[in-house]
Amino acid sequence: MRPVRTIAVINQKGGVGKTTTVANLGWQIAGLGQPTCVMDLDPQSHLTLHLGVEPGVNPHDSYELLVTETTASQAALQVAGNENLWLIPTRIDLAAAETELSDHEDRHLKLRRKIAGQNLPWRFLMIDCPPSLSLLTLNALGAADDVLIPLQPHFLALHGLGKLLNTILMVRQGINPTIRVAGIILCMYETGTKLAAEVVADLHEFLQASRNSDLPWAQAKVFGQVIRRNIKLAECPGHGQSIFQYDPHSAGAQDYSALTGQFLELFGTEK
Numbered sequence: 501m502r503p504v505r506t507i508a509v510i511n512q513k514g515g516v517g518k519t520t521t522v523a524n525l526g527w528q529i530a531g532l533g534q535p536t537c538v539m540d541l542d543p544q545s546h547l548t549l550h551l552g553v554e555p556g557v558n559p560h561d562s563y564e565l566l567v568t569e570t571t572a573s574q575a576a577l578q579v580a581g582n583e584n585l586w587l588i589p590t591r592i593d594l595a596a597a598e599t600e601l602s603d604h605e606d607r608h609l610k611l612r613r614k615i616a617g618q619n620l621p622w623r624f625l626m627i628d629c630p631p632s633l634s635l636l637t638l639n640a641l642g643a644a645d646d647v648l649i650p651l652q653p654h655f656l657a658l659h660g661l662g663k664l665l666n667t668i669l670m671v672r673q674g675i676n677p678t679i680r681v682a683g684i685i686l687c688m689y690e691t692g693t694k695l696a697a698e699v700v701a702d703l704h705e706f707l708q709a710s711r712n713s714d715l716p717w718a719q720a721k722v723f724g725q726v727i728r729r730n731i732k733l734a735e736c737p738g739h740g741q742s743i744f745q746y747d748p749h750s751a752g753a754q755d756y757s758a759l760t761g762q763f764l765e766l767f768g769t770e771k
Contacts, residue, residue: 504537504620505767507627507682508644513660514631517650517687520733522628523550524752527742528760529624530585537576537622539588541611541640542630543595548587551579552740555591562590566597566610566639572620581745586622598635607635608675612643624767633667641671646682646767647716650727653686653699658706668716681717683766685759689726721766725758 509522519542526538540547541562545555555561558577564570565588576586601607615625626648627640641647647668651657665681672679684703690696703722710718727733728751736746743752 503617504615504622504625505646506615506625506644507646507648508629508637508640509626509648509650510629510637510640510664511650511660512631512633512637512664513652513657516652516657517685517727517733518631519546519550519628520737521648521650521685521687521727521756522547522626523737524733524743524756525760525763526624526626527551527579527582527585527744528756529763530579530582531744532760532764533584534623534764535584535586535621536624536626537572537586537588537620539625539627540590541594541627541636543590543592543636544630545590545592546737547628548589548591549740550737551587551742553577553579553587553589555589558589561594562588563594563597565614566594567600572614572618572625582742594636601635608638608642611639612676615643633664638671638675641668641679642675644676644679646680648683648685649681650685650687651703652688653690653696655695655699658699658702661703665715665717672716679716681720683721683723683763685723686726688729691726691728723759723762725755725762727752727755727759730755 509518511518522538526536530536548555560570560575565575575588579585579587629637629640707720730752732747732750733752736743
């Protein structure tokens with residue numbers, strides 16, 4: 501069995517579509533026959549709730565994974581309605597993990613050691629990171645092969661992106677020498693606005709200037725499929741469903757379906 505491809509989905513700003521992307525992209529990847537696990541590494545438990553699981557109900561979760569001998573396979577549960585999708589849920593106790601791990605010499609590598617070399621049954625493991633550059637986020641980046649960055653097309657978001665990329669560079673230099681930024685996903689996109697077009701142009705120009713460098717984002721792709729602002733995407737977490745369950749004919753479902761195709765083109769579909 502080949503190693504799982506571990507992907508951290510990260511943005512230090514909240515409300516940009518990070519959890520929405522992990523839930524719906526993960527659902528559709530799994531729906532196309534690629535065994536996928538999504539991990540909730542945010543103490544707010546939004547991904548857990550989005551996929552219809554009550555925080556704390558499962559005896560094992562991401563908190564247990566980080567601070568006990570619990571394995572990734574033990575912490576994962578199969579998501580109802582999708583035979584190829586698993587969830588490693590979380591609960592509010594995860595917030596205490598940072599304090600509990602702070603005295604450990606390898607505190608940034610706890611998650612990596614739970615994943616590396618393990619005979620896990622998944623093709624992809626996608627980690628929903630908290631909206632902060634915390635020890636939990638550093639654990640995700642330490643374990644990840646790749647990073648995906650959901651980005652709202654605003655100028656201030658570009659400023660935040662620069663800080664995030666610098667953090668990933670420091671992680672490469674000190675914790676995870678092979679990490680790379682695989683792609684940027686434009687979320688909450690306002691079709692036809694001048695601002696969105698200008699931000700996208702600036703983003704392409706920035707990445708193009710890095711193409712021949714050894715920076716972690718040198719080969720990053722800006723996905724051509726954007727995720728448009730869509731009320732159905734905002735509603736479906738309240739029902740504990742993916743957009744494909746809640747409203748499969750919505751613009752949100754169409755966008756994430758197309759994004760899934762581009763994701764699999766980038767990462768391949770080998771099992």
